[in-house]
Amino acid sequence: MVLKVFFIIFLWSSFVYAGPVCKYKLNDFKAQIDYAKKNHLSQKVKKLEKTMSDFQKTCKDSDILAEINQNIQITQKNLQQARTNFNNAQIEGNAHQIRQTSIQLKIANLEYIAAKQELLRMKDLLKTQRQ
Numbered sequence: 001m002v003l004k005v006f007f008i009i010f011l012w013s014s015f016v017y018a019g020p021v022c023k024y025k026l027n028d029f030k031a032q033i034d035y036a037k038k039n040h041l042s043q044k045v046k047k048l049e050k051t052m053s054d055f056q057k058t059c060k061d062s063d064i065l066a067e068i069n070q071n072i073q074i075t076q077k078n079l080q081q082a083r084t085n086f087n088n089a090q091i092e093g094n095a096h097q098i099r100q101t102s103i104q105l106k107i108a109n110l111e112y113i114a115a116k117q118e119l120l121r122m123k124d125l126l127k128t129q130r131q
Contacts, residue, residue, distance in 0.1 A: 005059070018062070019061035019126075019129070020058075020061070020125040020126055020129040021061040021064045021065065021122045021125055021126065022056075022059035022060070022061055022064065023062065024121075024122070025055065025059065026052065026055070026056060026059070026127055029048060029051070029052035029055065030052070032046055032048050033048045033049060034054070036048060061122075061126065064122065065119070065122060065123075068115065068118055068119045068122060069119065071115045071118075072112070072115045072116060072119060075108070075111045075112040075114075075115045076112055078108045078111065078112070079105075079108040079109055079111075079112045082101065082104045082105040082107075082108035082109075082110075083105060085101045085104065085105075086098070086101040086102060086104070086105045087102075089101040089102075
């Protein structure tokens with residue numbers, strides 16, 4: 001009997017436990033919900049609460065890290081494409097096109113940096129949890 005109780009508690013705790021990355025993301029959801037409540041955005045509150053509930057049921061730190069790594073690859077490809085477009089615009093010498101591709105290059109670079117920073121933030125959360 002004691003073994004059954006222990007097993008049930010173990011199963012329950014394994015479903016309830018969220019890793020540090022999931023907890024961070026859930027806290028972000030809660031902050032967004034609080035903001036929406038303060039600004040009387042009831043439709044947004046309902047949508048966020050539903051999304052958070054679904055997220056909480058399936059959240060795994062490893063899945064989030066995989067998504068972040070995938071996002072890094074995508075932003076890196078976008079950055080490479082933006083560099084190519086900028087270089088081509090410089091070769092053509094069209095001032096307007098150079099300006100436009102320069103802006104796109106800056107945006108792509110910032111998106112890539114943000115993706116890398118998010119990965120570092122999540123890895124730091126995992127490190128602090130292990131210590």
